[in-house]
Amino acid sequence: MSETITINSPMPGVFYRRPDPEEAPFVEPGDSVDAGETIGLVEVMKNFHEIETDRAGTVSEFLVGDEAEIEADQPLVEIDAA
């Protein structure tokens, strides 16, 4: 049985899908992820905070773009939990 979970941002800031502008995104839709895996970064107060999934599953959709300005509690990504 699968269940779709949404990961929300714990804070306002800027959302990054890549660890570095030169590098590939952490994950793409369709990728499978493990619990604890990083799916993006939020930058606030000159810090980069890793956003992790607490459930394993498959990334279904990103709800915000790379480098988007986001608010606290804004949904970032949907995952079909395994």
Place this chain on the structure above:
Amino acid sequence: MIDVHEGGISSTVQDLGRTGHYHIGMPPSGAMDEYAHTVANYLVGNDADAATIEMTYQGITATFDDDAVIAITGADMSPELNGDPIGSWETVAVEAGDELSVQFATDGARAYLAVAGGIDVPEVMGSRSTYTLVGIGGHEGRGLEAGDELSVGEPPNGSVDLVGTRLPDEYIPEYADENAVRIVVGLTSYRLTDEARATLCDAEWTVSAEADRVGYRLEGPDLEFEEREQPFGAGTDPSNVVDLGYPIGSIQVPQQPIVLMQDAVTGGGYATVGTVISADRGLLAQRQTHKTVSFESVDVEEAIDARTRRSERLKEIRSVIDG
């Protein structure tokens, strides 16, 4: 002892600050929202200068080794004790072994956790406040991390009797509504053009992602400077002046405004065109990244009145809490 399991994004021990060392370049540090910090202390029977934990955007998760009396104020971070929600701005009893978990901020940016007896870290230069830039004060001079253990001081008499006290609603700020902060225009505001001085107070400024305990960088219209001949000792940038001291709250304008906060550098060579009044700095500290701020110009007398009214309000709160 409090055992920290998750430190949050930026959680530091803070009191009312390290005063008296500004002349050697040591900023005061201390709670960014002094009102919320002080009320948290009052709710647990502490004096205003006891050290609390300031949590920014996301709170800590921690267990208590001993029974304790706590209060969480400031930003609404939906705190839970053993998974059950507990109220903010109220006095809560914690039993040995209980787990406190503080979520992320939905209204405001910073919450304060006070424990009866205060967070007992060593004083450095007369204060327990953390100044992370040079790594002094607080817990090892840095933000809290998993595995940290914090001692708690001796609880004051009667703190247990305060359990269940809730601050009346009239004293609880709605941070989301607090868009206007009052400033005193001055210092080197003569460097701005007349239009730029008007823009400073007419514009709606947006708090950038670079807004922290050192400074709040704001985004908005560019402020233009008067033409001038570069004075001896000043840099070439139109916003440079010959070095001056920066009061806490002062608004420097390298290009767009940066409001200097509790951990700011104490001096330098950018024009500072005004100062956020002390009574309103806590409100600015509670503005989340991407929220807007506008400046309302007041004179020094009004600024001092506002400060006096705020101290009176805090005195009133203390007597309401103590019944």
